[in-house]
Amino acid sequence: MKIAATSCCKLQQVNPQPVWREIMEESPDVLILAGDNIYLDDNQHDQPRKLRAELQARYHAQLHEVHYAALLADLHGRGATLLATYDDHDFLGDNRYGEDHDPALRETAREELVRTFAVPMTGRDVYSVTHTALADIVVLDARFYRADPARSREDDNAILGPGQWDWFERVLRRSSARYLLVVSSSTYHDFGGECWEQYPLAFARMRRLLTGRAGAMIISGDAHRNALYDDSGVMEIVTSGVSQKSMVFGTTRKNYGIFSFDEHCMRAELRSLKAGSRFDISISLDNWQL
Numbered sequence: 001m002k003i004a005a006t007s008c009c010k011l012q013q014v015n016p017q018p019v020w021r022e023i024m025e026e027s028p029d030v031l032i033l034a035g036d037n038i039y040l041d042d043n044q045h046d047q048p049r050k051l052r053a054e055l056q057a058r059y060h061a062q063l064h065e066v067h068y069a070a071l072l073a074d075l076h077g078r079g080a081t082l083l084a085t086y087d088d089h090d091f092l093g094d095n096r097y098g099e100d101h102d103p104a105l106r107e108t109a110r111e112e113l114v115r116t117f118a119v120p121m122t123g124r125d126v127y128s129v130t131h132t133a134l135a136d137i138v139v140l141d142a143r144f145y146r147a148d149p150a151r152s153r154e155d156d157n158a159i160l161g162p163g164q165w166d167w168f169e170r171v172l173r174r175s176s177a178r179y180l181l182v183v184s185s186s187t188y189h190d191f192g193g194e195c196w197e198q199y200p201l202a203f204a205r206m207r208r209l210l211t212g213r214a215g216a217m218i219i220s221g222d223a224h225r226n227a228l229y230d231d232s233g234v235m236e237i238v239t240s241g242v243s244q245k246s247m248v249f250g251t252t253r254k255n256y257g258i259f260s261f262d263e264h265c266m267r268a269e270l271r272s273l274k275a276g277s278r279f280d281i282s283i284s285l286d287n288w289q290l
């Protein structure tokens with residue numbers, strides 16, 4: 001089984017985006033778009049109607065990028081699975097959270113995500129679990145129920161909200177697949193931006209759930225780089241910056257991850273501008289650590 005994952009796609013900076021052809025040539029069984037799949041120009045939307053108009057325009061432009069369109073058509077034609085979530089830039093704008101604003105805004109952003117990618121849903125929510133032969137893939141909604149860290153440092157239900165936390169814990173108790181992939185748009189560990197570590201109680205709650213569980217890991221985005229980290233005991237692989245300009249060097253990033261699985265072992269290849277795979281590691285279920 002093969003999974004491709006990536007995030008942070010800014011058409012305003014990189015157009016065309018041939019990186020999607022590379023991903024298509026991998027013929028993944030599952031493609032995970034881990035957020036910032038488009039970038040709103042207006043980061044201060046306060047009217048749902050205007051937010052909807054900009055989201056629709058940006059998604060429309062992205063869906064018509066020729067390599068992206070070909071990849072999505074290929075996935076569809078092969079019956080492969082597309083999973084997607086939003087981060088800040090395809091939600092309410094830079095570093096904004098659903099709980100801090102007019103509820104009609106977050107409803108609008110969620111509706112447009114569903115309209116664009118037809119993601120699997122849980123009731124009216126866009127968090128979901130997808131069962132494959134070897135892996136259960138949980139996609140979290142880390143934006144809709146989240147508030148500013150200053151408001152929720154002491155909240156055990158921070159980031160996900162009580163309903164999603166309950167659902168997530170139930171899914172984990174029932175999960176019996178060899179691998180458990182948890183997709184979070186924000187990074188879990190602190191890579192210098194928004195992260196779960198800003199919410200100590202939520203961070204600890206997730207840590208209790210995943211530590212020591214062979215085959216479990218977090219796949220995240222947002223950070224505009226590829227990275228691997230497990231110092232907390234929770235394995236995290238960041239794959240981010242599929243089409244972005246580097247601020248310092250002005251080069252075009254094309255970062256993405258290819259994960260392949262068999263009964264005993266996961267291989268993670270994190271690809272970037274550098275020839276081949278900058279990280280190419282295999283982790284066995286018997287010794288589940290980086």
Ligand SMILES: [Fe+2]
Pocket residue numbers: 036087088089222
């Ligand atoms: Fe982000």
